Every structure is written in structure tokens, then in C-alpha cells.
Amino acid sequence: MLKDYLRLHFIVLLWGFTAILGKLISVPPVELVFWRTLIASVGLGLLLMLRRQTWRVRPLAALRLLGVGALVAVHWITFFLAARLSSVSVCLAGMATLALWTSLLEPLILWRPVRAYEVILGLLTMMGLYLVSQAEFDQLLGLGVAVFSAGLSALFSVFNSKLVKEHPPLRLTFYEMLGACLSILLFFPLYSRYFTENAGLHLALKPWDYVWLLLLAGVCTVYAFSSSVELMKRLSAFVINLTVNLEPVYGILLAVLMYWLHVPGFREEQMSTGFYLGTLVILFSVLIHPVLDQWNQRRARRLQQPIPDEIIVGNP
Numbered sequence: 526m527l528k529d530y531l532r533l534h535f536i537v538l539l540w541g542f543t544a545i546l547g548k549l550i551s552v553p554p555v556e557l558v559f560w561r562t563l564i565a566s567v568g569l570g571l572l573l574m575l576r577r578q579t580w581r582v583r584p585l586a587a588l589r590l591l592g593v594g595a596l597v598a599v600h601w602i603t604f605f606l607a608a609r610l611s612s613v614s615v616c617l618a619g620m621a622t623l624a625l626w627t628s629l630l631e632p633l634i635l636w637r638p639v640r641a642y643e644v645i646l647g648l649l650t651m652m653g654l655y656l657v658s659q660a661e662f663d664q665l666l667g668l669g670v671a672v673f674s675a676g677l678s679a680l681f682s683v684f685n686s687k688l689v690k691e692h693p694p695l696r697l698t699f700y701e702m703l704g705a706c707l708s709i710l711l712f713f714p715l716y717s718r719y720f721t722e723n724a725g726l727h728l729a730l731k732p733w734d735y736v737w738l739l740l741l742a743g744v745c746t747v748y749a750f751s752s753s754v755e756l757m758k759r760l761s762a763f764v765i766n767l768t769v770n771l772e773p774v775y776g777i778l779l780a781v782l783m784y785w786l787h788v789p790g791f792r793e794e795q796m797s798t799g800f801y802l803g804t805l806v807i808l809f810s811v812l813i814h815p816v817l818d819q820w821n822q823r824r825a826r827r828l829q830q831p832i833p834d835e836i837i838v839g840n841p
Contacts, residue, residue, distance in 0.1 A: 529759055533768050534755050539745045541775030544613045545783060546741045547605040551731050555709060555716055556603040557738075558598055560730070562706035564742035572751060590688065590697060594704020596681045600707070603674035611667020612793040613780035614800070617773040618657050620672025621807045624770070624814045625650040626679030634683050642817045646810040651805030660799025669689040694754045702746075734830055736821055767815045774808060 550557050573580050581592070608616040654672070658665055681701075688697055717726050730738070757765060783832035784794035 526759075529756055530768075532752065533765065536749045536771050537768055538757075538779075539749045539777045541617075541739060541772045541777075542779055543745050544604070544608045544615035544616055545777050545779055546737050546745070547608050550734050550737045550741070552727050552729075552734065554609065554670055555600045555712070555720075555794050556726060556728050557605055557820065558601045558740050559706060559709040559713075559728075561601065562598065562709065562786075563745065564613045564705050564738065565746040566699060566702040568743060568747035569695065569702055569750075570701060572747065573699055576695070578693060578695060580699060582692065582696070582700070587700060590692070590700035591704030591707065593681050593684050593688065594676060594706075595708035596684075598705035600674055600677035600681065603670050603677065607671035607674055608666045609667075610670055611661070611664035612796070614777045614794055614796055615657065615661050615664045615668050615803075616671045617776040617780070618800070618804045618807060619654075619668045620675045621680070621773040621804070621811050622650055622654065622672050623675045623679050623682075624811050626676045627682060630676075630679050630683050635686075640821065641798050642816070642821070643713065646814055646817075649810040652814065653803045653808075653810065656662075656803025658803075659801055660797045660803060664793075668835050678828075679719060687742075693774065695751065698718070698750055703836060704828075713782050721784075728780075748829075767812065770811045773804075774812070 539689060547554070552560070571582070604616070604620065607619060625647045628640070628647055631637055632639050654668075658668055661668070684699070713726060721727075753765070762806075780791060780794045783791035
């Protein structure tokens with residue numbers, strides 16, 4: 526069991542490392558996500574073949590999965606863009622609003638009741654965001670893009686919570702990575718003409734980019750995903766969700782480490798006290814959310830249990 530816990534934390538550490546890798550790779554965010562999704566879809570396709578799982582789905586279901594993949598592409602593009610418009614730490618502070626977005630979107634899409642504690646945690650998150658924005662006002666654009674990216678992540682996570690009941694996770698992720706890659710390919714002509722200042726696409730990679738991309742797509746995406754699915758068979762959803770919420774913490778610590786090591790491109794990672802105070806407020810709301818969620822589920826199960834006849838007042 527200890528080995529599984531350590532492995533889970535290692536996977537979350539890898540996910541926290543993605544923003545660092547996105548800043549180290551030289552190509553722009555759109556081309557970066559194209560390479561990442563291309564390598565990931567090939568890797569996931571090979572995993573399907575090795576595990577002898579079918580990738581056949583009904584045409585309408587395939588379109589849904591590919592459509593969610595396009596949403597994933599926009600999320601990753603805005604995520605890496607936020608990391609370049611600001612520091613990695615500010616980007617991850619914005620991404621920590623994922624739980625807030627999920628609490629807002631789930632009642633709208635899944636038609637479930639609004640939970641009072643999620644409203645309170647949402648207000649707490651907004652307070653933390655205000656502290657971060659006031660402390661790092663010069664990085665406000667990057668923070669805003671990161672918060673928007675977190676909203677997109679929450680949106681496709683809500684969609685996936687329904688789709689994962691219909692498709693095995695590995696096949697689902699393969700189609701979504703494929704959809705992300707294909708959507709960027711379709712976007713390339715428009716992007717090249719209107720968004721690159723007539724400079725065209727920058728698909729050429731530098732020598733170190735190959736290393737970082739293999740880490741990003743092969744290790745942080747294919748390996749991390751397949752391992753997390755395996756761990757879901759042995760660890761509770763509560764433990765996994767609580768640990769995954771540590772991703773911004775690991776990411777910010779890694780960004781600070783890059784600053785201490787004087788890695789080029791990470792000089793802006795030295796933050797003010799206000800930033801860390803605001804981030805702590807956000808992270809507190811993120812980490813306490815699954816605890817309250819589990820408490821709410823236990824309470825709901827207790828209320829659904831039949832009450833013994835002998836303790837019902839006035840029972841004939």
C-alpha cells in the first residue's frame with residue numbers, strides 16, 4: 526500500500542512538472558500541444574494494442590470523444606500560454622481554481638443540487654485570487670488566462686465523468702488525444718495566417734526539445750495516465766482526489782527550485798508575500814473540498830438507510 530501511495534505522489538509530481546516543461550520547450554503553445562497530443566495519441570494507441578483492447582466505438586460516440594479532445598487542446602494551449610505570459614507559479618495558482626469551476630459547472634451540466642460548502646469554498650478561492658492578483662499585478666494577464674484554462678479543464682472533466690461510464694478510460698483518452706491533435710491540424714491554416722504575424726508555423730524542434738517533449742508526452746501523459754488508472758483499482762477515490770489536488774503545490778515548489786538553480790526563464794519565480802498568502806488560501810479551499818465531499822457522501826448514505834421500526838416515534 527505504501528508503494529502505491531508513493532507512486533501516486535510521483536504521478537502528481539509529474540503532472541506538476543508539465544508547466545515547467547512547457548516553458549523549457551522552445552516552440553509556441555499551439556505547436557507544442559500539437560506535438561504533445563500527436564506523441565500521446567500514438568503512445569496510447571500502442572498501449573491499446575499491447576493490452577489487446579479494442580478501439581472500436583459507435584460513430585456518434587467517436588464524435589463526442591473527438592469533440593471533448595478539441596476542448597482538451599484549447600485547455601492545454603491556454604495553460605502553456607499562461608505559463609509564458611506570467612510565471613509558472615502564477616499560472617499554477619490560477620489553475621488551482623479547478624475545484625471552484627467544477628462546483629459551478631457540475632450543477633449546470635449534471636443537474637445536481639448546489640452544495641452550500643462549495644459556495645463558501647468558492648468565495649474563499651475568489652479571495653485568494655484577489656490577493657494573488659494584487660500581489661502580482663504585472664502578471665494579471667497570465668493569471669486570467671490560467672483561470673480561463675482551469676474553467677476549460679473543469680468543463681471537459683465534467684463531460685468525462687459521464688463518458689467514463691460508457692468507455693474504458695484508456696480508449697477514452699486515446700480518442701480525446703486524437704481529437705486534440707486533429708483539431709489543431711484543422712486550426713493550423715487559420716492560426717498560421719492570422720495568429721503568427723506572417724511568421725508561419727514553428728514546428729521545428731531544437732535538440733533539447735525532443736527530450737522535453739518525450740518527457741511531457743511519454744512520461745507525464747501516457748505513463749502517468751496509465752499508472753493512475755491502475756492505481757484507481759487499489760486506492761480510494763478520496764485518496765486519489767486529495768493527492769491530485771497537490772499538483773499546484775508540487776508545481777510551484779518545482780518552479781521555485783528552478784529559480785534557485787538559476788535556470789534561464791525562471792527568474793520571475795521569486796514572489797511576494799501576498800502571492801504566497803493568496804495561494805495558501807486557494808490551496809486550502811482546494812484540499813478541504815474532497816474532505817467535505819466525502820463527509821457529504823457519508824451523510825447522504827446515512828440518510829438513505831431505513832430507520833428501524835422500534836425508534837420511529839408513534840409507530841403502531
